[in-house]
Amino acid sequence: MSSYASQPISQQRESGSQRSGEQRPIASSTVSQNNEPERRQSSRSTETASSRHHRSDRRRPVIFVIYYSMYGHIERMAKEVCDGVESTGCECRLFQIAETLPAEVLAKMHAKEKNSQIPIIKAEQLPEADGIIFGIPTRFGSTPTQVRALFDQCGGHWMSDALFGKPVGVFFSTGSIGGGQETTALTCVTFFAHLGMIFVPLGYKNKRLQSNDEVHGGSAYGAGTLAGDGSRQPSELELDLAKSQGHQFAKVVKKLAR
Template sequence: MTKVLVLYYSSYGHIETMAQAVADGARQVDGADVTLKRVPELVPEEVRKNSGYKTDQAGEVLQDVNELENYDAIIVGTPTRFGNMTSQMRNLWDQTGGLWGNGKLIGKVGSAFTSTASQHGGQETTLTSIHTTLLHHGMVIVGVPYSHPGLTNMEEISGGTPYGASTLAGADGSRQPSENELDIARYQGQHVAEIARKLKG
């Protein structure tokens, strides 16, 4: 059994939707056991309500960072904050010093996906900044190969990069992930699960 964790943070549901697509793709791989979890929220409840955050989300909250060592692949999803991961996601990874010190994630597969408000809002820097953290843990980084035709789709405005799947939420958050973006996310999940299965042998 290849254990895959899709670990995400989502304020308004865009990354949650992408996470579910990534998980669906990973589930297409024989022997893949896929878990969907989200990181703890740091924003006070009153602020979340006043800001319209989506509080009813599919993934249960990851309570203990040490759980990360139980997976063969970890696919990280987060919106961008000034070209980097959100503070909620950063906070979780900042607690993994023990895992790092004991080499618990070395050789496991790492991957990332993201969302931005605008077409050039930091998608690729966010993804590569996540990769940097995963590389410090000794993980094997997997992106989205250009064998997926959605990466070169010029018929519409669309997210999707070789560094990981992505979506455009719009300045007011009204745009939802497109079918092309979701298809890339599913492909990423499947590709990561396949690589993890091969590495596990």
């Protein structure tokens, strides 16, 4: 009996085909082509899983809310700004600016005791943020000495471009409507421009800013409150504007941080 006859049927067919000159490589190529869609689908699934893993590992943008508050108005606004920031999924870190006045002077000014639970910001920490919002009470229509002292410590950041391209915003408080609601913000823009920061205003996204039903602070430059003689606290409308500013600002930071 021949060796061919002793082989299994499948091997006989294969041997017969080879003897008849059938091009087996072509059949193999056909099978490969038929499996191509499956391989592509598998590749897409792997890429999709990798992409999801990459997105899940992506760091949340970090936003610093940094304020100076002598009577508590800006501190109250700052907490609403933080709520707005966190509503977008960004990480918010709250800081206060160091006091420069001696205790005896603050006592004569009836200043509120500082919140010891909120850390003091250091100039060298600023580059750690993806975006920064400053809360500033006005001083003769401009920024007070305490805030200027922090700004003046940023010479190294100016030289190294450490803050270049970072979004920045401002919210504020004044004693009255004409007490510097807009000039306080405008006097900060020169500092932001020199460091190459991107000023993000409040704008009029929240239409309550245009309300004339009640006296309130705030402008297109940022959320604001009216302190009066110190006894008036931020109104519900002013707090809503502060929260809106935090929310809208954080959305800009998230887009730039992609």
